[in-house]
Amino acid sequence: MKQSETVVCASSVEAHVGGGEKGRLNVVGLPDTAVREAKDRVMAAMAVSGYRFPPRSVTVNLAPADLPKSGSAYDLPIALALLAAAGEIPVGACNVVALGELALDGSLRPARGGLGAAVVAAELGVPCLLPPAAAAEASVVTSADVQVVGSLPVAIATALGESVSKAVPPPRVTLPDPHDLAEVRGQPLAKRALEVAAAGGHHLLLSGPPGSGKTMLARCLPGVLPDLDDKSALEVAQVWSSAGKARPCLTRPPIRSPHHTATTAAVIGGGSGVPVPGEITMAHRGVLFLDELGEFRPQLLDALRQPLEEGEVTIARKGISVTFPAAIQLVAATNPCPCGFHGHFRKGCECSEHMIQRYRRRLSGPLMDRFDIRIRVERVDPDALMGPPGEPSRDVAERVAGAWEAQRVRGVRNRDLVRSELDGLEFATGAQRMIEGALRHGSMTGRGFDRVRRLARTVADLAGSAVVEESHASQALVLRGHRERFHR
Numbered sequence: 001m002k003q004s005e006t007v008v009c010a011s012s013v014e015a016h017v018g019g020g021e022k023g024r025l026n027v028v029g030l031p032d033t034a035v036r037e038a039k040d041r042v043m044a045a046m047a048v049s050g051y052r053f054p055p056r057s058v059t060v061n062l063a064p065a066d067l068p069k070s071g072s073a074y075d076l077p078i079a080l081a082l083l084a085a086a087g088e089i090p091v092g093a094c095n096v097v098a099l100g101e102l103a104l105d106g107s108l109r110p111a112r113g114g115l116g117a118a119v120v121a122a123e124l125g126v127p128c129l130l131p132p133a134a135a136a137e138a139s140v141v142t143s144a145d146v147q148v149v150g151s152l153p154v155a156i157a158t159a160l161g162e163s164v165s166k167a168v169p170p171p172r173v174t175l176p177d178p179h180d181l182a183e184v185r186g187q188p189l190a191k192r193a194l195e196v197a198a199a200g201g202h203h204l205l206l207s208g209p210p211g212s213g214k215t216m217l218a219r220c221l222p223g224v225l226p227d228l229d230d231k232s233a234l235e236v237a238q239v240w241s242s243a244g245k246a247r248p249c250l251t252r253p254p255i256r257s258p259h260h261t262a263t264t265a266a267v268i269g270g271g272s273g274v275p276v277p278g279e280i281t282m283a284h285r286g287v288l289f290l291d292e293l294g295e296f297r298p299q300l301l302d303a304l305r306q307p308l309e310e311g312e313v314t315i316a317r318k319g320i321s322v323t324f325p326a327a328i329q330l331v332a333a334t335n336p337c338p339c340g341f342h343g344h345f346r347k348g349c350e351c352s353e354h355m356i357q358r359y360r361r362r363l364s365g366p367l368m369d370r371f372d373i374r375i376r377v378e379r380v381d382p383d384a385l386m387g388p389p390g391e392p393s394r395d396v397a398e399r400v401a402g403a404w405e406a407q408r409v410r411g412v413r414n415r416d417l418v419r420s421e422l423d424g425l426e427f428a429t430g431a432q433r434m435i436e437g438a439l440r441h442g443s444m445t446g447r448g449f450d451r452v453r454r455l456a457r458t459v460a461d462l463a464g465s466a467v468v469e470e471s472h473a474s475q476a477l478v479l480r481g482h483r484e485r486f487h488r
Contacts (some may be wrong), residue, residue: 011029011062011063011064011067011069011074012062012063013060013061013062013063013077013078013081014060014061014062014081015058015059015061015078015081015084015085016059016085017056017085017086018057018059024057025039025042025043025057025060025082026057026058027039027060027062027078028059028060028061028062028065029060029061029062029063029064029065029067029069030062030065030066030067030068030069031070031074032068032069032071034070034071034072035062035070035071035074038072038074038102039078041072041075041101041102041103042075042078042079044102044104045075045079045102045104045105045106045152046079046082046083046106046152048105048106049106049151049152049153050153052086052088053086054086058085058086060081060082062074067320068274068319070274071111072101072109073099073100073111073112073113074099075100075101076099076100076102076108076149076152076155077098077099079102079152080096080098080155080156089156089159089160092159093156093159093160094159095126095159096121096126096127096129096159097118097121097127097128097129098117098128098129098130098155098159099114099117099134100130100131100134100155101131102152106151106152106153107151107152108131108149108150108151109131110131110132110133111134112134112241112244113134113241114131114133114134114137114241115137115140115141115237115238115241116241117130117134117138118138118146119144119234119238121145121146122141122144126145127146128145128147129149129155129158129159130146130148130149131148131149131150132148132150135147135148137237137241137246140233140234140237141234147164178220178222178223178393179216179219179220179222179223180220180223180393181220181223181224181390181392182389182393183216183220183389183390184213184217184220184390185380185386185390186380186381186384186390187212187213187217189375189478190213190375191217191390191391191396192475192479193206193479194217194218194220194221194224195224195396195462196373196455196458196459196462197221197372198221198225198396198400199399199403199404199414199461199462200372200403200407200454200455200457200461201329201413201414201416202329202373202415202454202455203308203329203330203331203370203371203372203373203415204329204332204372204373205293205331205332205333205375206218206331206332206333206334206375207333207335207375207377208336208376208377208378208379209335209336209341209344209347209379210335210340210341211379212377212379212380213377213380214333214334214377215291215333217377218289218331218333220393221287221331222252222253222255222287223393224393224396224400225252225253225397226397226404227251227252227253228250228251228253228285235284235285235325236250236254236285237250239281239282239324239325240254240282242277243276243282253285253286253287254282254283254284254285254286254287255283255286255289256279256282256286256288257288257289257290257291258279258288258290260290260293262296264299264300265278266279267280267300267303267304268280268300268303268307268315269281270315274320275315275320275322277324278313278324280313281313281325281326283326283328284324284325284326284327285327285328286328287328287329287331288328288329288331289331289332290330290331290332291333292334293332293333293334293363294335294360294362294363296362297362298363298364301363301364302364304330304367305367305370307326308328308370309370311325311326311327312324312326312327313326329415330370330371334363336356337351337355337356338355338356338359342356344378344379346379372454372455372479373455374480374481375479375481399462402461402462402464403458403461403462406461406464414454414455414461415454417450417453417454417457419450422453422454422457425453425457426466426467426468427456427468427473428467428468430470431468431469431470431472434470435449435452435456435473435476435477438452438482443482444482448480451480452473452476452477453468453476455475455479456472456473456475456476457472458476459472459475460472
């Protein structure tokens with residue numbers, strides 16, 4: 001009777017060979033169908049590779065036993081643990097982190113989770129055995145000893161130290177150039193709003209008639225955002241890896257733009273069985289862009305409110321609860337009514353009052369209050385539309401990078417400043433009076449009071465000012481949607 005153990009990502013795979021029915025293999029630990037079928041793939045791969053299946057009953061346990069297991073990544077660790085328990089290979093061969101799907105000829109097919117496996121291996125200080133595709137994904141974890149294995153015999157030899165191969169680098173991906181702000185004619189307020197939003201990570205809502213450039217402005221945002229630092233890039237890559245997707249570019253902030261017909265589970269996360277990340281998690285450390293915001297289902301939009309405040313989303317199912325990161329910047333574009341021309345100074349609205357109110361009820365007050373910046377985007381004047389190009393994205397990106405650096409020195413992004421931290425910032429007397437005047441006027445909530453102060457701090461960062469001046473506060477109020485000038 002022997003027992004052996006190996007590791008796949010965050011699970012331990014244990015094998016026990018004992019008495020009982022001859023040649024029987026039991027897999028326990030809440031396996032799904034793909035994991036239960038691993039026994040047939042493992043038995044065939046062992047036979048082809050020249051290893052003998054134990055003549056006694058074998059039990060494979062996937063620990064922890066109360067966590068559901070899914071996918072074919074368990075094939076390779078099951079085979080290693082089983083061979084060690086049967087005495088076919090030394091037990092020391094199981095002191096590894098491994099994953100991979102076994103083909104019937106003993107070769108290894110890709111399996112998701114390579115990045116997570118490399119992180120676990122680095123923490124444990126043991127080698128990480130991965131198929132080529134998974135190894136390329138995991139190569140970003142430079143502290144991990146990632147070894148490329150293409151078959152079961154090669155995996156065994158590598159685990160025993162008889163064969164060493166380093167991971168192949170991830171393939172170079174050429175991304176399309178982002179839209180340039182120089183292409184946007186006119187719209188000085190909207191472009192300023194986009195710059196402030198990028199500088200402080202603020203949530204942005206663009207409202208206006210069709211053809212005013214709302215979507216085009218939002219698509220220019222990637223061109224002014226700085227690259228992710230190493231820690232954030234690895235964090236985002238792990239999130240994508242857990243969803244079975246590879247990042248096209250590790251250094252760029254993710255930009256996700258789900259269609260308005262997407263389900264709540266697709267955007268927030270969920271699904272049957274083990275919850276999977278949604279679009280809000282795929283946009284972690286990046287931007288979630290919701291075009292045609294008024295067309296999304298109200299229940300989905302209200303489900304965004306808590307993740308926007310907490311920076312994470314918890315999905316609870318019977319017997320399991322999973323928390324996914326969701327520190328996102330929400331950017332949305334919407335029409336003011338179904339036809340899009342309510343309040344337009346040239347073209348009249350064709351919607352009834354009932355249609356307008358029903359359309360606006362889709363956007364609840366608490367959700368709207370979570371947008372730091374709320375501006376209306378009007379159609380561009382013909383002279384401006386035919387005029388010269390505007391300021392290019394690279395110039396705006398330089399100012400945004402400077403504001404990010406100021407926030408890095410303070411140790412917190414402006415959008416994450418809590419009230420105690422805001423109270424400790426230096427506001428000029430006129431700026432403080434202006435913001436307090438808006439609060440006393442009753443035109444903003446307590447949440448809005450904090451958000452205006454965060455906006456004012458971002459405007460000051462873009463100006464390179466250590467003190468929030470009255471002009472910065474005035475601009476923050478305008479971006480928040482307050483046109484009046486408030487005084488005590």
